Amino acid sequence: MKFKRTLLAMAVIAGTFGLTGCDEETNNITVTHPNSGDTLPPVDEGDKPVCPPTGDEDCDDKPSTENPVIDMGVHVPVELDGMDVTRYVNPFIGTGNLGNTYPGATTPNGMVQLSPNNGSNGWEYISGYYYHDARTSGFSHTHLSGAGAGDLNDILVMPINSRSDFMINEGSATLNLEASHFKHQDEQATAGYYKVDLLDYDITAELTASDRVGVHRYTFPRDQQSEIIVNTGFKLNWDYTSDSFIRWDKDNNRLIGHRLSDGWAASQKEYFVMEFDQPIKNVRFAYYDKETKQYVNAPADFTEIGSIKGSQTYDAVNDRDVFGKYQYARAYVEFDTEKQGLTVEAKLALSSTAIGNDGTNKAPLSGAFLNLTEVANKNFDQVRLDATNEWETLLGKVKVEGDEAYKQTFYTAMYHAFLGQTTHSDLDGKYYRAFQGRNAYPNGRPSWGKEAPLVDDIRLADANNDGKADFTRYDTFSLWDTYRNVQPLASILTPNSLADVVLSMLSYAEEEFTPLDAEDNASQPRKGRLPEWTFKGNETGMMMGMHSTPVIYDVLAKGILDARMTELGFSQLEQDDIKARLINAMVTDARSGSAVSWISEYEKNGWVPAQLHDVEADAYGKHSPFKDSWTASYSLEYSMNDWMIAKSIALVFNEEDPRYTEFADRSNNWQAQFDFGGEPNTPWKGWFKARDYNGQFIDKNWTDPITGETAGKNWRPDMFNWAFSESNGWQYFFSVQHDMHGLKDLMTQVDLKSNPDAKDGALFAARLDEYWSTYPDRNAGDNQFPVFNTGNVGQHVQGNEPDLHVPYLYNYVGQPWKTQAAIAASTNVCYDNTADGICGNDDFGTLSSWFVFRALGFYPVNAGSIYEIGTPMFETASIDVGNGQSFNVTAKNVSRDNIFIQNATFNGKAFNRTYLTHDEIMYGGDLVFTMGDTPNKLWGAAADSMPPDTGIGEFLHADSLPAGAR
Template identity: 25%
Template structure:
């Protein structure tokens, strides 16, 4: 990660004179967006792709540790979080809690007030004791500034190495995090260290260890440490005996309000955590660290300028969306406890199934070098752990939701010309996914149901998630085939380009709501499965009509992960063939039938933008030469589902997936991940300027854009007429200017040639 040494305003002005009169982009970021409802956004401070994510915790069952309810007291601020996730929580390690007054209990909770956030900043008042807590952070160390405003109370800080999110009463419950061990050591009269070792969680991971080192701006005058239920005054070391440990640190009762704490974390050792503090925050100037981290964000956010015409709300939505996209995966280079420490190493792919479609393409656009490092870290994981992850967290692969989607990332990198990746190795890694079943735990990595898929051409109902697995493997195979072809590996190309049609093996010519042809369950003998019988909780028998494309077997009949489709219906999944929309249209009965099908999907609310498999769907009108309808649908979807409020994200943000989908569409183009082009839509901004990493600039102008002039009537690229409704990545990467002439009605622009399809 490049870091800007921040040397004060003078330096900044010299560096970026163009920013002189513009408000800094970082000020538009509102970390609260998506923190209410299902967004599950982490609201604490984070550096871009930052390893440490300190933030408020008031609900151990919450994925972010946080729920907005003001009547739910905070119990601490833990140092590691993920953002926007669902399922069982992960992390929530090393909880810090300031408190004041007489010490009567290890448990210390307070309601909060005056909660405010910025990119890189969090602040709240702990009402019970009137303690203001501010937090900022660097990549690997957090900085806390406490103000104890009730002067007559004794100050204290609790550091809990036994705490974590998502514990369940029954050990080894599905997706529960489970305690392994912890250690707490008082090093000096102003520093403590230790670790928390936890296993399980959403991805059913093996044990991971979060080490910490915390140092205070003032000495504590006494302390207790604990192990299990046993609290002991003055005991400096609580050795790991498989019990929870922590420290209560008591500071003198002076009138000095302020107490600061720096806390570094590491996945390597306590000493490394201490070194992370020393390297990243070698001072006690909270504001300097805050400015430095905000400048890092500013440098990234200002890669894209959306002009002065954008409304405040649009700016807030757009830059917060960019911000969300750069929270995860997390850069753990130098913090890998599993192999060569200094290779690129990213963790918290959570999950690539969610992020391959829009998050990674957005990272590729803003900082291709970052995406190169991420892809290389996938290949390093393949070399050492045997498979690229589809999801990974806590240094452990798991779990796959649908396909082995690293294939898409590799194809996306290859066809967007990213350099510095060993594509032969990448092909080998993709072939491993495609040819070697992952073994007993088919949720961990690779392709579940692969034996079926490779022998029958589809995943039969002998396996869970057979529907989405089949169609996703078909697209994975397409990505593999195209990379194989590019590398002159004809044998692999021939095999996999055929397999890319495998989605058709589950295509059943059923008609529903006027649409014909749906992905439907088939058994291993090749027979369509019409209905599925299951016992439901009240002991009665239920039938799921599998031949009804709106029916779903989960979560009532079978577990969340055990249905024929994952998270969506056949109405949605049957349109998820990103490599061969032309064939999809033919099989659906041609352009007109396909238009009706899409209209029904949207008009009847069979579509859910919160499900990633449907991310591309509003753009499918492009393939019937109606890009105007794509833009209309996208605008409707955004208006209906997104806004700048705290509940402004539809469904879990999924590590930035929902946010990056929005960001692309606000700019007026959207990737078909794994392929080289973007679909052009109506932008939200009159001018979008992308500062490319190669030093070039790409500008999109939407002349005459206003609330009514929402149709692209014509376009030019670098002054020449541009008739296509899609644009190649190379056209953007080479820099230039795309000028769209907007009007109140569509024209024939973009209606001559549909975007690419396999067939």
């Protein structure tokens, strides 16, 4: 069922910001909670008028001016001195519903994420913690923020005593976990700190962290037996423990050990050293007995348990550690609380390389022992203060004034934006280069479901190959998501770290590994590839595209990499060499024979072909109609990647380089996926569709040339099908970020076929209007959306990535007031300051970064130096851009009603453009908007106010374009 509504009406649903309660009624419009996972239901508009897109007619459908702040029942922690902006950070936002964030302690882009675990598997527990579960099974040291698949949760620590024997058992003995109940009013969290009262044991648990060390503080009551469990066998979702080891080092009051695991991240290694500030009374060990399938206690004289498979850093004391017998190792570390209560502080340092040397044998510190020095001579409170100050420094680069509820959502969104791109190298620059996952198999099969080969491959973060560490090696690149806004935000706030991200990408591409055949036999060594979806040294092959390319182009176009390399002291020759190597890595990935999925077919055809195949059930209980999932999406995204490569070649070399012409022309391959209606009987003209190997578009009239099967359905853009990644033809229609003017011109060409008087951009604008006003019926079967399509306004999905840029596209047709309304509408349905306050997977800060840019008033539709003007949220926003400069955005008269730009000035001069450049931001300046509750249709409407045309190369349909286009 479809129905139409106008844009301003969407913008005022649930007020101009989605903080109203459930099931409110406004003008007979039933409003569900914006994060309930449901689309807005069909509307009974009654006799009252609905505000038109212009917003300039009398209308009762006006935004609420209320400013509620929702009480989540969470106590705000005691503030430390200097918590100017971090006091607004609420890490519980996004821990409910689909956000999949975690509330625990970490530092910006830190290696350690020390956070609570409920102890359960499943979609809700991807991050280890689900707000609507009131149980805790401990605190593990690694977590994924906002992901849609599960892994990590390494080294689980849980304090217990004799007051309770409460266990969580999720159906497997390996998940029999000592646990406790808690209440949210006894739970606190802010940037770098977490606290909870474990009610079953009357123990208070507190967590903080440095970059590579998790710091625990447990306050025990008097009890006859108090212990801290260190669990190396704990696993969730796709992850499983392949090897574990724990040793009690009595002489130094510490534990050492490791956890090796397989799963989404193949062949992951986590080595650890754990020191305690109170004397250990005793350590007992337990392990999972594979024969009885139960946890059993090890003999009392054991001082270690597990195996040493994969480690060359220490030797076994005896022969007890045969691999396979003493697995899923746990240590129960006992402290003396028989006479009085006790507070225990513990520091656990991680390393991907080794437990390392502790310095006692005159060898230099290394591995986890070296990383432990981050917190040397510091107690819990000092580490917490350091973590808070790190966040304060970062988040304080942007100072906003205005709505208090917005500020909490804003600073939490900024916080979430820096939980990915995690540190992977030790303090000495060494890191573990793991098994290559899908890349290791020529047929591209995933590695999970069987144990991956263990390798010992320690590398050095050395970009100029002089044998010395020079950059921080980062990992956890969810690039299909984050290239859109997370890295562009970092380009403004943390450019040096972003440059190190790109150097990390280069190291990924240049590191050799040995691929395997289908029987896991080693073949000839080969180079890697630029990251696609990586973490812990592994390429997972998740999602699609070559989305290192927009990040690389971004740092090249903005001069970020040059500045960083100069700061590192690289010579000009070394700098030129590094940039040339980046170009080579991009070009190699984009040509036939690389490890990139379907790139050979794309290079051969200009599109990734699809065909029917035997029916296979998918995760949603339906069936996939195409042999190769997401083929239309692959083609569109590879075309954008080609543009990034061409533009990078032009920057590093010049446009005379033959590779520039090659990839500039390939950047127009998006048109090969566009059915603009060459045949009279073509259904649904002017849309992107899947194509077969013969070039035929797959729709109602298509027959498989191999099997003779027909599609069987009349293709429609609102149908969810596997031609498009996690979406439909509507949501991927505008996925030509690198050539939006080209798409507009092609739409005009379609329009002229039936209307000789068609105006340039008219059909593009009409398509946008229909996109925002055509709602799907979730119960209509073939157009039913999957779970990650949430936060809907019409066909727009704010809870997933493909169309996050679409609210800004009215700027390309001279209707920026509709962009302003669309942005407000998208905000309403996705964000608030509750645990359910992110309407989809945050994907390492992607939905959060969208909110940050939205609030500031501009957004990066495409990689590079251009940002589109939107609608600002705060009265003032000041961005520290370095060198003593600030970029200031002032929005006079802004409110929840006043979302429309009336006029603007930049550095005191009239400003009518709907875009900014990166240099204009980074040089500092004053951008001043005057806001109102009705649109000014003249502001930003002129042709020279539109964002510039970025299309390059040979336009495929140039001969048939209307006069004046392209």
